[in-house]
Amino acid sequence: xxxxxxxxxxxxxxxxxxxxxxxxxxxxxxxxxxxxxxxxxxxxxxxxxxxxxxxxxxxxxxxxxxxxxxxxxxxxxxxxxxxxxxxxxxxxxxxxxxxxxxxxxxxxxxxx
Amino acid sequence: xxxxxxxxxxxxxxxxxxxxxxxxxxxxxxxxxxxxxxxxxxxxxxxxxxxxxxxxxxxxxxxxxxxxxxxxxxxxxxxxxxxxxxxxxxxxxxxxxxxxxxxxxxxxxxxxx
Numbered sequence: 284x285x286x287x288x289x290x291x292x293x294x295x296x297x298x299x300x301x302x303x304x305x306x307x308x309x310x311x312x313x314x315x316x317x318x319x320x321x322x323x324x325x326x327x328x329x330x331x332x333x334x335x336x337x338x339x340x341x342x343x344x345x346x347x348x349x350x351x352x353x354x355x356x357x358x359x360x361x362x363x364x365x366x367x368x369x370x371x372x373x374x375x376x377x378x379x380x381x382x383x384x385x386x387x388x389x390x391x392x393x394x395x
Numbered sequence: 396x397x398x399x400x401x402x403x404x405x406x407x408x409x410x411x412x413x414x415x416x417x418x419x420x421x422x423x424x425x426x427x428x429x430x431x432x433x434x435x436x437x438x439x440x441x442x443x444x445x446x447x448x449x450x451x452x453x454x455x456x457x458x459x460x461x462x463x464x465x466x467x468x469x470x471x472x473x474x475x476x477x478x479x480x481x482x483x484x485x486x487x488x489x490x491x492x493x494x495x496x497x498x499x500x501x502x503x504x505x506x507x508x
Contacts, residue, residue, distance in 0.1 A: 315494040326399070326485050326499030327438070372438065376494045381451030382428075383493065385438035 295392045302360040304371050304389045311354060312378030318347060318358045319372045321388070327372060330358070360391075368393045397422065399488050399500035407506045413474040416503045420467050420488030427469040428497060429461060432483040441484075444469055445492040473505075481507045 296302050308316070314335040319327035333340045333347045340347050346359040356373050370388040377384040400419045408414050420427050429441040440453040444463035461471045473480055483504050487497035
C-alpha cells in the first residue's frame with residue numbers, strides 16, 4: 284500500500300546548527316501533512332502541519348517545506364538545541380480523509 | 396487543559412488473554428484515534444472514532460476492536476493476544492475528525508509473554 288518514507292534514519296548535528304529532516308511520500312492525492320516529535324518514553328508531540336495548497340509554513344524555529352512535484356516534505360529546525368534530540372515523524376493522509384500514515388521516523392541527535 | 400491520558404501505562408499479559416486499554420481525550424475533543432507502535436513497523440493506524448462512530452479502520456485483524464462513549468472516552472480491546480501484539484499503543488485526540496491536528500497520549504506499553 285501507499286506509505287510515507289524517510290531518506291535518512293539518523294541525523295547528527297552540532298548544537299546551534301540548522302537541521303533538515305526529509306520525508307518522501309508516495310500518494311499524489313495526499314493533501315495534509317504533519318510533523319511529529321517523539322522523545323523517549325513519550326507520545327508523539329505535534330510540531331507543525333501543512334496542507335497541499337501551501338508550499339511553506341513557518342512556526343517557532345521550525346519551517347516545513349512541501350514540494351508536490353517530487354512528493355517531498357522537509358522539516359527545518361533553526362539553531363538546533365539539545366532538547367530537539369528526538370525521533371521525528373512525518374505523516375500524511377495518503378489520499379484518505381480518515382487516517383494518517385506515518386513514516387518510520389528519523390532520529391535526530393544534537394551534540395553539545 | 397489536561398492532555399490525553401491513557402491507562403494503564405504498562406501491562407503484561409500472556410498469550411491467549413484479552414486486554415482493554417482506555418483513553419481519555421482532551422476536553423472538548425470528539426475524535427479519538429488509536430495507533431500501534433513497534434520498532435519494526437513504526438506507527439500504524441488502528442482506527443478512529445468520532446461521536447461514538449468508527450470512521451475508519453486500519454489493516455489489523457478483527458481481534459482488535461474499539462469503542463467510544465458519549466463522553467468521548469475510548470477503549471480499545473485486543474482479544475486472543477499473540478506475542479506480536481507486544482507494542483506501545485497510542486491514543487490521539489483531535490477536535491475535528493481526521494484530517495486534523497492530533498494530540499497524543501503517553502501510550503500504554505503492552506507486553507505479551
